[in-house]
Amino acid sequence: MTKPNLPLTEAPESVCILRFSALGDVTHMTPVVRTLQREWPKTRITWIVGLPEYALVGDIADVNFRIFDKSAGLRGYVELWRQLHGQRFDVLLHNQFAMRANIASLGIRTGGAHAAEGVAENSHHLDRGAAGVRAGG
Numbered sequence: 001m002t003k004p005n006l007p008l009t010e011a012p013e014s015v016c017i018l019r020f021s022a023l024g025d026v027t028h029m030t031p032v033v034r035t036l037q038r039e040w041p042k043t044r045i046t047w048i049v050g051l052p053e054y055a056l057v058g059d060i061a062d063v064n065f066r067i068f069d070k071s072a073g074l075r076g077y078v079e080l081w082r083q084l085h086g087q088r089f090d091v092l093l094h095n096q097f098a099m100r101a102n103i104a105s106l107g108i109r110t111g112g113a114h115a116a117e118g119v120a121e122n123s124h125h126l127d128r129g130a131a132g133v134r135a136g137g
Helices: 023-028 030-039 051-057 074-084 099-105 125-135
Strands: 014-018 044-050 063-068 089-094 110-114
Touching: 014 030, 014 099, 023 030, 023 051, 030 044, 044 051, 051 063, 063 074, 074 099, 089 099
Parallel strands: 014 044, 014 089, 044 063, 089 110
Antiparallel strands: none
């Protein structure tokens, strides 16, 4: 796998979405997921979500959900990383700018493209999510 550059000129084989809380913010990622599925139908999508958030979005077809237990402390990170062991993603949509998400991202192996790059940290979450779609072309 070569390191993809942004913007992407062709569909990646795999995308990992890192957005596991809060309930409303996670549901706002649904249009982004639907757009990725429509534009890149062969791309494998993995979405890291919290357990309460999974109850809201977990029925989206053709998305491989990984549940992060925020209440488990260090054990939650270890379990998440165990779930992701051996997987590598072409693109990471890191749409949660919090220390907990940054720590979780340490266990996500990517080809190097981070679609949130260049998006202001204080920008609205819908703008950050849309930036990932724009980065895809």
